[in-house]
Amino acid sequence: MSAEPTESTLRDVADEREFTIGTAIDPDSLRRDPSYWKTASSEFNAVTPENALKMGPLRPSRHTYDFRDADAVVNFGRENDMTVRGHTLVWHNQKPEWFQAWDYTDEQLRQFLREHIHTVVGRYRETVDAWDVVNEAVADDGSMRRTVWSDALGEDYLEEAFTWAREVNPDADLYYNDYGADEINEKSDAIYDLLEGLLERDVPIDGVGLQLHALGDHPDPDSIAENIERFRDLGLEVQITEMDVAFHADDVPADALEIQADYYREVVEACLEAGCDTIVTWDVHDANSWLRSFKDFGERYSGDPLLFDDRYERKPAYYAVRDALEE
Ligand code: G3I
Numbered sequence: 001m002s003a004e005p006t007e008s009t010l011r012d013v014a015d016e017r018e019f020t021i022g023t024a025i026d027p028d029s030l031r032r033d034p035s036y037w038k039t040a041s042s043e044f045n046a047v048t049p050e051n052a053l054k055m056g057p058l059r060p061s062r063h064t065y066d067f068r069d070a071d072a073v074v075n076f077g078r079e080n081d082m083t084v085r086g087h088t089l090v091w092h093n094q095k096p097e098w099f100q101a102w103d104y105t106d107e108q109l110r111q112f113l114r115e116h117i118h119t120v121v122g123r124y125r126e127t128v129d130a131w132d133v134v135n136e137a138v139a140d141d142g143s144m145r146r147t148v149w150s151d152a153l154g155e156d157y158l159e160e161a162f163t164w165a166r167e168v169n170p171d172a173d174l175y176y177n178d179y180g181a182d183e184i185n186e187k188s189d190a191i192y193d194l195l196e197g198l199l200e201r202d203v204p205i206d207g208v209g210l211q212l213h214a215l216g217d218h219p220d221p222d223s224i225a226e227n228i229e230r231f232r233d234l235g236l237e238v239q240i241t242e243m244d245v246a247f248h249a250d251d252v253p254a255d256a257l258e259i260q261a262d263y264y265r266e267v268v269e270a271c272l273e274a275g276c277d278t279i280v281t282w283d284v285h286d287a288n289s290w291l292r293s294f295k296d297f298g299e300r301y302s303g304d305p306l307l308f309d310d311r312y313e314r315k316p317a318y319y320a321v322r323d324a325l326e327e
Pocket of ligand 1: 050051093094134178211242290293
């Protein structure tokens with residue numbers, strides 16, 4: 001009597017195709033929920049700590065680090081033979097609470113950031129494959145976003161941040177990562193110009209991460225493919241780094257799950273066609289989506305944007321991604 005063949009997981013299909021299908025990971029869920037652990041490790045071949053490597057969670061005080069959560073996610077990835085993306089070293093958001101009260105000089109802030117990048121990238125030299133070195137440095141209108149980092153270090157802070165990361169890890173791929181720049185638009189044009197300028201100045205940058213939070217208005221897949229191609233023509237790798245697909249909360253279509261599945265499939269096809277080999281979804285299942293806990297966003301958008309539902313059942317979007325990778 002022969003056993004029924006077991007159904008391939010998303011990970012099986014991605015591995016077969018040498019495609020990276022990743023998920024953001026929350027360390028608390030990893031610790032307390034065996035289904036979370038099992039789904040993440042059997043269905044995905046890459047992980048990104050959703051929050052644990054950001055400066056706020058990592059830095060309880062100016063001179064100390066708390067690596068417990070970050071280690072938990074990175075070790076989970078390594079133990080399960082997954083690719084690990086480090087997110088993120090330089091961001092204007094999720095800074096430590098004590099930061100507000102710190103009356104720093106520009107030079108102190110520069111030294112602080114340098115030491116932060118050296119320490120964090122150094123700790124994970126053997127275990128993190130790619131870093132989002134700088135996250136969201138461009139504003140929605142395409143201008144450079146004014147942040148604590150640009151104010152203190154000047155607009156050259158990107159150049160310095162990438163150089164500091166490269167100094168400690170010559171092997172990791174170094175990424176610029178942003179939202180709202182998935183298709184050809186004013187913002188992606190600005191990012192294109194920014195990265196082209198960095199490359200001309202020999203700044204060590206390897207790739208661009210397109211987050212692809214498709215909330216309400218879903219970027220056009222043909223335009224996404226065109227956008228990926230132009231960044232690749234610059235010599236950069238392109239990854240889709242934080243994908244989820246939601247609808248305006250007051251306008252959720254009756255067949256939302258099917259529309260969502262079709263969109264995921266079209267994005268996978270666009271990605272493959274344009275030569276991108278990585279898509280990361282922004283957590284494992286709907287119950288963990290940031291849209292559920294982020295009040296203002298959660299009220300504006302539907303809260304079930306991922307491949308697995310609250311009970312870890314595979315959604316139509318799951319099968320759409322798996323089938324697109326299998327073709
Ligand atoms: O961990 C604390 C907890 O100790 C505390 O009791 C609780 C009370 O508010 O907050 C918890 O921290 C929250 C954290 O998520 C973990 O759940 C923060 O308040 C909350 O701000 C944080 O939100 C994260 C958000 O980035 C911060 O801007 C989301 O989880 C995370 O998904 C989201 O991810 C970003 C990417 O990094 C960059 N691109 C956009 C994406 C979505 O906003």
